[in-house]
Amino acid sequence: MNRLIKILHEAGKAAIAFKLRTIFCLTSVALGVSSITIIVAATEGAYKTAYDMVEMFGPDALLVVGGSEESRAIGQREKTITLDDVIAIKEAFPSAYVVVPMTSVRDVTVSYKNKKNQTLVVGSTADYSRAWTWPVVEGSDLTLEDVKGLRNVGLIGPYLADQLFGPEEPVGKYILVKNIPVQIVGVLSSRGTTPTGANLDDRIIMPISTVMRKIQNETKYVSVLRARFVDPSRLEEYSEEIRLFLRQRHRLAEEEPDDFRVISPKEITKFLVALTGSLVVFLGIVGVISLIVAGFVLANLFLLSVRERTREIGIRRSVGARKSDIRLQFLFEAVIITTLGGLAGFILALGGAKLLTLVADFPIHFSWKAFATGLLLAWAVGIGFGLQPASSAANLEPIEALRR
Structure with missing residues (x-):
């Protein structure tokens, strides 16, 4: 044990003594480790964001959106879900404890006195808060009478x-929504922003009948319907059943694509992971290349160091140092330098992640896994690429080393 401590001490002294070699090796390892650390953090961030979105979306919910990617591409209408579809789904799926239609209008000008704002107007039913688990914290919720009576409330x-x-206090006050006086009956709780940066708290919810008739001049089509089910474990089955049910109602031929989209929590996860996957792959290639380059830099600098220190190696061997002692010393030097490089790389990754978040709004989540992965890779570079120079140093014969 004492022998190992002495070897480690000598390795530390050598790492300090050969400052230029240490700086070059440390920098190259730090760059490689920082890239890999960002990849691990980005991957974790992507999954964490996906799970946060699923939690916000609701693990027991499905969203049916009118129109499809194919129909939009050929210029067909986006609104294909009707109020009758909503009623039919309520009747056909008793396992759905809430089915809510929704329609929305973006960038609507709303005003109060001399203040104006452009916001999202959502038309829905009295079950909107329940459908999204979005409680009203002040005032009261929308009622069935509000929807039936086309009331101007929100x-x-x-x-x-x-x-x-x-x-x-907003409750009881009137605002103008597209020049329609609307009384505020309640205030929703704060939801903050989505992972994509959209402000969920910048909206007004009104009876769907009011929005359709008085703002959209619509009587039949809605944008979206949301259904929540008693048994979340069967959500994928319900998704397929609703898809087939709507295809039949819309009289779509077998070869025709769906004229709607059914979005489940699984789809959200797949979409986000696919979205972040390309950037993660790019960073992964860069990180691996950086680590390989760092390894070659370390190996070459250590081989040069062996040549410069042949006399030192010869003296140590002549006074009793074993081959294993010399090999261990050089390996310890490599591991010390790469450990410092790994720590520097993790700090560099923290800065790089902030820059990536600012530039691309990319989800980054650092945890012990990112740190451990970076450190393990640093040690792998140190041992893997330091082994050959260490063996070269250990295989020098004392007499030959002293002659040089």
């Missing part, structure tokens, strides 16, 4: 409430 998001009312 639930306001906290961000929009702050923009229009400031410190004033």
